[in-house]
Amino acid sequence: MTNLDKFSIGMLDENIKLRSMDEVADSCLVGLSFFRKYLEQKHQYKALPSPNYWSKVGAVAFDRLGYERIGEEFDSWVVFINKEMTND
Numbered sequence: 001m002t003n004l005d006k007f008s009i010g011m012l013d014e015n016i017k018l019r020s021m022d023e024v025a026d027s028c029l030v031g032l033s034f035f036r037k038y039l040e041q042k043h044q045y046k047a048l049p050s051p052n053y054w055s056k057v058g059a060v061a062f063d064r065l066g067y068e069r070i071g072e073e074f075d076s077w078v079v080f081i082n083k084e085m086t087n088d
Contacts, residue, residue, distance in 0.1 A: 021061050028058025029074070033081035 019027070031039065032054055042048040055075055063071030070077060 021065055025058055025061035025065055025067075028054050028061065029077060029081070032058065032078045034086065036078075036082070 032051060036051055039048075039051045039054065043050045055078070059071045059074035061071075062068075062074065
């Protein structure tokens with residue numbers, strides 16, 4: 001068995017290894033709230049994951065941290081933070 005057999009970034013499964021669960025949740029919330037247009041451009045031109053993917057990842061991360069309400073309403077929180085903190 002090689003090291004690659006166990007490699008997983010684990011965003012949507014049980015094995016988040018590169019970042020802690022709270023870092024993933026916070027990064028998704030802040031990233032989508034403030035940098036959605038940038039993420040959309042990177043997705044379109046560089047084949048990176050879509051903002052919808054990061055929205056699902058953030059919702060799952062908050063859910064697993066015990067913040068089910070934030071997980072269920074993740075997209076609403078992104079919109080709220082964006083409206084309150086930016087001029088978009």
